[in-house]
Amino acid sequence: MPLNPFFQQGSPPEQFLIQDLINEHLKIYGVDVYYLPRKIFQTDDIIREVQSSKFDDSFLLEAYINNYEGYAPGSDIMSKFGVTLKNEVSLTISRERYEEFIAPFLEGITSGIREGRITDFDFGDLISRPKEGDLIYFPLGERLFEIKRVEHEKPFYQLGTNYIYELQCELYEYADEIIDTTIEEIDNTIEDEGYITTIKVVSRAQNASGVAATSTGYIREIFLNNDGYGYTSTPSVVISPSSFGQNASAVAITTSIGGVQSISEIRLLNAGSGYTEPPTISIIGGGGVGAAATCSIEKVSAGVNAVSVSGGTGYLAIPSVTFSSPGDPDASAAEVSNTITTDISFTFDSTTLTFDLTAYTFDSN
16 A cells, blocks of 8 residues: 555755764764775776876765774785784764865866776766775775675665765875875875885806907007098008017097998007007008008007907996006006016906906016
8 A cells, every 4th residue: 555645755855964964973073084986097998907097186084884894804814915904894974074175176187087887887977986996094094995886775665765984995006196185194105115126137147357468569540541542342451570478459440421431440459469669550451542550659658558358248338347457657667678478367246347456566677
């Protein structure tokens, strides 16, 4: 039979009264929490997975904590990765407060504040009620919780309508979302717990090693007096006559300007040793003519004239070479004879090349 027409079955004044009583109850016995709506910028077109989202707005809202015995029991799980926190909290908020305080703001946002396909509600319902995936900042525990389920029909249509939303929340697990609410208390929660560590991975490397030799009578510099012209291939550089110590060697570097190939540089490979007079630099072959070069030698002071390197792998950049300081710069030329020879041992690491100079041996002659 139909309802008794002489009694009001949930008139608007009765519904407003119940809603006002609930709002007052929440303001007395509730706690302040921050509601952070999720802005979705990109989703996967196939499985509708959120690929990019942001939390940059926050709303202070009163909520009643249903967990009177603390977080859900058994929420701390020991796994192979250590202790995993699965804390849960159940919060009750006023439906009227949400619809009047938060929903109008969300309707004015043109960026993707709500996306996804929910079969039970249309787009308007998603704006007017809390949504799964939004965040709740719980100041008492200084933690962020993610809304996993929204119960919108409890209690079940008392006096013909609903008055509250019950939010089932789990401890939020950071997943590259952008959180920038300008509230330091909230933003620092992510800064302290979510961070990016840059790991530089390199292949297995091996230090290089080598030996440098010093001597007098070495070629100090080669001067290119004429670059020549008409070269079709790289010419050979001949240094003659042979020295009484170690023969020097060099190569020619060619360049092409306006279709004419010439020599741009004579690069010294081995400075040699034992030269008493500057040797002759001859540029032979290559199909060109006119190139000429001379050189200068150092007959008094000993210097590094050759470096031989062996081994070494895995270098990501060219390492620098550092020579140790030479002897006393105030020493006279008579103290250093033409027969000074010694070895310098050195080793590579991943960034620098350090030389260890052994003691000099002086010939009294």
